[in-house]
Amino acid sequence: MASNEWPARLHVVTGKGGTGKTTVAAALALGLAAGGHRTLLVEVEGRQGIAQLFGTDPLPYAERRIAIPARGDGEVRALAVDPEEALLEYLEMFYRLGAAGRALRKIGAIDFATTIAPGLRDVLLTGKVKEATTRSSDGRRVYDAVVLDAPPTGRIGRFLNVTAETAKLAKMGPIKTQSEGVSSLLRSPMTSVHVVTLLEEMPVQESLDAIGELSGLGIPVGRIIVNGGRPPLLAAGKVTKTELKRGLAAAGLPTDAATVNGLHAEARAHLTRRELEESLRSELAELGRPMVALPLLAGGVDLEGLHELAGLLLSA
Amino acid sequence: MAADQTAPRLDVDALLADRATRIVVCCGAGGVGKTTTAAALGLRAAEQHGRRTVVLTIDPARRLAQSMGLTELDNTPRQVKGIDTEATGGELHAMMLDMKRTFDEVVQAHTSPQRAAEIFGNPFYQAMSSTFSGTQEYMAMEKLGQLRAGDEWDLIVVDTPPSRSALDFLDAPARLSRFLDGRMLRLLMAPARGGRSMFSLVTASFGIFSRAVQKILGAQLLTDLSGFVAALDSMFGGFRQRADETYRILQDPQTAFLLVAVPERDAVREAAYFAERLVAERMPLAGLVLNRTHETALPSVTPAQADAAAAALDAAGDQQTTADALRIHAALLRQIDREVRVAATFTEAFPDVPAVAVTAQPADVHDVDGLRTIGAALA
Numbered sequence: 001m002a003s004n005e006w007p008a009r010l011h012v013v014t015g016k017g018g019t020g021k022t023t024v025a026a027a028l029a030l031g032l033a034a035g036g037h038r039t040l041l042v043e044v045e046g047r048q049g050i051a052q053l054f055g056t057d058p059l060p061y062a063e064r065r066i067a068i069p070a071r072g073d074g075e076v077r078a079l080a081v082d083p084e085e086a087l088l089e090y091l092e093m094f095y096r097l098g099a100a101g102r103a104l105r106k107i108g109a110i111d112f113a114t115t116i117a118p119g120l121r122d123v124l125l126t127g128k129v130k131e132a133t134t135r136s137s138d139g140r141r142v143y144d145a146v147v148l149d150a151p152p153t154g155r156i157g158r159f160l161n162v163t164a165e166t167a168k169l170a171k172m173g174p175i176k177t178q179s180e181g182v183s184s185l186l187r188s189p190m191t192s193v194h195v196v197t198l199l200e201e202m203p204v205q206e207s208l209d210a211i212g213e214l215s216g217l218g219i220p221v222g223r224i225i226v227n228g229g230r231p232p233l234l235a236a237g238k239v240t241k242t243e244l245k246r247g248l249a250a251a252g253l254p255t256d257a258a259t260v261n262g263l264h265a266e267a268r269a270h271l272t273r274r275e276l277e278e279s280l281r282s283e284l285a286e287l288g289r290p291m292v293a294l295p296l297l298a299g300g301v302d303l304e305g306l307h308e309l310a311g312l313l314l315s316a
Numbered sequence: 317m318a319a320d321q322t323a324p325r326l327d328v329d330a331l332l333a334d335r336a337t338r339i340v341v342c343c344g345a346g347g348v349g350k351t352t353t354a355a356a357l358g359l360r361a362a363e364q365h366g367r368r369t370v371v372l373t374i375d376p377a378r379r380l381a382q383s384m385g386l387t388e389l390d391n392t393p394r395q396v397k398g399i400d401t402e403a404t405g406g407e408l409h410a411m412m413l414d415m416k417r418t419f420d421e422v423v424q425a426h427t428s429p430q431r432a433a434e435i436f437g438n439p440f441y442q443a444m445s446s447t448f449s450g451t452q453e454y455m456a457m458e459k460l461g462q463l464r465a466g467d468e469w470d471l472i473v474v475d476t477p478p479s480r481s482a483l484d485f486l487d488a489p490a491r492l493s494r495f496l497d498g499r500m501l502r503l504l505m506a507p508a509r510g511g512r513s514m515f516s517l518v519t520a521s522f523g524i525f526s527r528a529v530q531k532i533l534g535a536q537l538l539t540d541l542s543g544f545v546a547a548l549d550s551m552f553g554g555f556r557q558r559a560d561e562t563y564r565i566l567q568d569p570q571t572a573f574l575l576v577a578v579p580e581r582d583a584v585r586e587a588a589y590f591a592e593r594l595v596a597e598r599m600p601l602a603g604l605v606l607n608r609t610h611e612t613a614l615p616s617v618t619p620a621q622a623d624a625a626a627a628a629l630d631a632a633g634d635q636q637t638t639a640d641a642l643r644i645h646a647a648l649l650r651q652i653d654r655e656v657r658v659a660a661t662f663t664e665a666f667p668d669v670p671a672v673a674v675t676a677q678p679a680d681v682h683d684v685d686g687l688r689t690i691g692a693a694l695a
Contacts, residue, residue, distance in 0.1 A: 017346025018580065052582075152346060154375065201680040202347065205378070230647070233640040247638020251625035253617060262614030266648055267641040272678045298650070300581070 005314065006032060008192035008222065010133045010185065011147045014156040014210060015196030016203040020227045022049040023301050023309065024196045024294070025149040026076075030067055031310035033074035037144035040132050041066065041078045044125040045151060050078045053301065061085040063132070070307040077143075079132070086124040090178075122159050123175065126182045133185065153195065153203075153210035160186050160193070161217050192222030197284070199226060199277035204284060211287060224289055225313075226281070228296040234274075239267040292316040323663040326603035326670035329695040332361040332471070337572055339464065339565065340602075343476045344576035345586040349607040351376045352681050352690060353576050353674075354475040355384060358408055359399060359684065360691035366404030367470040370463060374413050374456055374477045383683045384410040391417045391459075399684055409469075418455040419445040421462075426554040440544035452477045453487075454559070461562040486566075486593065572602035575669075577662070579609055579655035584662050591666050604671040605694065606659055610652050611675055614645055619653075622646040 011028055015021035022043070029041040040063060043050050048058045054066050059080035066078035135142045151159045185191060193214055197207040207224065214221050241264050248255045248263070284291060294312055297305040331337055342354045351373050358371035370393045376386065384396045391414035399408055423441075424432050435441050445451060456477055463472050565571060573594055577587040587604060594601045617625075622642040629639040663671065674693045681687055 018348070018578070018583065049582075154346070233644055234637065235640075236637065239637055239641060243635075243637050244641060247629060247635035247641070248625075250632060250635050251629050251638065251642070253621070253625055259614060259616065262612070263617075263638075263641050263645060265613040266645050267637075269678060270644045276679055298647075300654070 005316070006145070006192075006222075008190055008220070009141075009143075009145055010129065010191045011145060011222070012150045012156075012160070012186075012191065012193040013147060013196060013225075014150045014153050014193060015225075015227075016154070016206045017152050019196045019198050019203050020301075021152070021196040022053055022149050023306070024194070024225055024227060024313075025147050026050065026053055026067075027294075027306050027309035028194075028313055029076045029145070029147040030069055030306055031314035032145045032147070033067075033076045034069035034072055034310070034314065036073040038074060038142070039076050040143045040146045041076055041149065042081060042129055042132065042146060043079075043149040044081045044129070045149075046080070046082065048080060049149060050080065053306075054078075054303070067303070067306075070311070081125050081128045083121045083124045086128045087120075090124065090127065120175065123179050123182060126160070126186070127178050130182050130185050133190070150193075153206040156193070156210050157213040157217060160214070160219055187218050187220070189220060192220050194222045194225055196225045196227050198228045199280045201276075201280065204280045208283065208287070211289070221289065223316075224284055224287070224291045226284070226291060226293045229293045230296055234267060234271060237271060239264065239271065323604070323667065323669060323671040326605070326672040328357070328360070328603075328672060329364070331572055331602055332357065332367070332695075333365045335470070336570060338469075338471060338570040339460070339572070340471065340473045341476065341566070341571060341573045342474065342576050342605075343573060343590060345583045348576050348578045348583050350576045351380060351475045352687070353574070353605055353607065353694070354473045355380065355410070356681075356687045356690035356694060357574075358410070358471075358473040359396075359687045360695060361471050361473070362396075362401055362406035362408035363399055363404065363688070364406075364691075364695075366401070366406040368407045368409075368468075369471045369473060370409040370411065370469045371473045371475070372411055372413060372456070372459060372463065373475045374452065376412060376475075380682050381412065383681075383687070384408075386410055386412055388412075390414065393463075396684075413452070413456055413459055415452050415455045416445045418459050419451065422455075422458055422554075422558075435544070438540060438544045440540055457562045457566075458558060461558055461565065464565055486597065486599075567598055567600070569600055571600055573599055574602055575604045576607060577604060578607050579658045581658055584658050588662050588665050591662075591669060601669060604662060604666075604669055606671060606673045608676040609655055609659075609673040610648060612645070612648055612652060617642075617645060619646040619649045622649070 006028070011025075011032075013021050013025040013028065015024070026041055029039045033039040041050060043059075050066065051058050056066065059066075059078055061080065061082050063077045063079045065075050067076045068074060069076070129146060129148055132143060133146045150156055195207045195210055197203040211221050211224075241260050244263050244267070245255050245260050248259060253259065292313060293316075294309055297308070331340070340354075340357055342350045342357070344350055354371055354373065355376075358369045361367045361369045371384070373381070373386075376384075381387070385394055391411065393409035393411040396408040396410055401407060420436070423435050427435070453476075456474065460472065460474050463469060575587040575590055577583040591601060591604075593599075622645045626639040626642040626646070629635040629642070659671075659673075663669075672694055674690060677686065677689070681690060
């Protein structure tokens, strides 16, 4: 196991769009690689979010080293899974199609198959993730952990349960077998789905919905990762113009009405915002699941920031 | 206001007041406030410009939906009560897209009741109408086509689905067409047309392929699939025609695309990508709505001054509140600075696209008053 605190081997990271799930997934892959481990960071939506995050060229359909942890040996490899490539690879692996595989693509069969067969696309994507998670070489697992930058909360249930959808259609045959294999991995303790959220209403609501949905599907939910936290300021929870005027004078700044009122308005807005955040935090806490708070990175996310987040995740 | 510095200002009121504007499509990345923007535009069009407006939402937040009186996904426009249209005589209606029901309607409209029943019973249809990637996008466009064809509305405001990519709804009709024209489909059609399986007809070189398909998909699945395809066959012309018509309406000047973004790198990148596509497809791009920007009430004190003053107060030790307030101010100014820089990446790429910024609200919007405030900020 890569970490006692993060015991799963497959970490699925979801969250509403804009909550930073790609960043968190990358940081987790980095953190789990620390101390001589090898992890794989996977994306499945064709967004090339990992390449953008690390400032590299678009990722090919191949597992390439993308980063190394801040301390010790270890490496993070990255993979962008493309459903068409995954299907061809799958066919090659099980049927040794060779030229026929290329013919399949030429004739539009691959496009067809990934378009018409609902869930086939997703089962190919999750199937590839499963393959990487369970792959071994010389009796040793190739990856200590696989981190999946998964579809957002609105679609995560369907994405992970799509094997059930496929199973309805394919009553027998390799696709069904494949689906069942993926399905049992996703429902086993080897898997953990982490939900990234900001302390804003929509992301929190979607996180609550997704956690409910995943629990209903029997898919293990891991941590709630509260991203974008700010340092606690104005702990007393109130601010008056009189004390601001005094403080401004002490700091040698102007104490005219415009300055005092401006600063007061901004401080009040901050307090309003924080009250809302606190009530959202307690809504999440009521779920009784482990929560991790990550700070908003002031300078935006760069490699240094990712290492910082990785450290925070692993020490949490 | 971040985007206004270089870009021309988007005149939302002129757009909504113009009787020639019949469709407004709000598009952008997930989580940027598309639905709220669409609802606010609809409300303003009804209240201020007296237009009979319908807002088509795809997946609204529960409380926002409730604020418009939408309590269930029933695929029918419902009039929004409690709005102020006395002066203008406008109306606001809202509906949530029911993907499956819309698909059912399309099927019913294009085929006989008997065929429709066959299609509805096929496991492929059941799965496709609820999970086919692209179905939601396609059905949103289908619904838009229906609403427009009825000519019952002065203005239709569409909120696009929270897709993997904001472009999916543009691509869905084309993808469907490609799918319908595909050789693969014609091959699968063979058993229905010729009464024999495609697999007995194919040449030897094709044999490897067909064996592979049968092996992988299984015979039952193939039977279901070819049954489904055969049943759909009669409707394909209609499907295609509708998809093409909707595409033409989207290109027409009666439509206005509004890109919705927030001043964050990913959202702005997505908006720029979308703008490129709209230009390439000759779709009428009306402008950019930049949601959740910030503004300062104290422009005269710079972040460096505020930080230095806060540090000095910390050292003195008795003005914690002011020190904190100054740090909040410094962080706010830095955030505004970041937002301006991010927004500038869009305006540099598209200097002629008008933009409007909407200041972040203290809390999420979930009532008509909140929508009215957003509408006023937009206009």
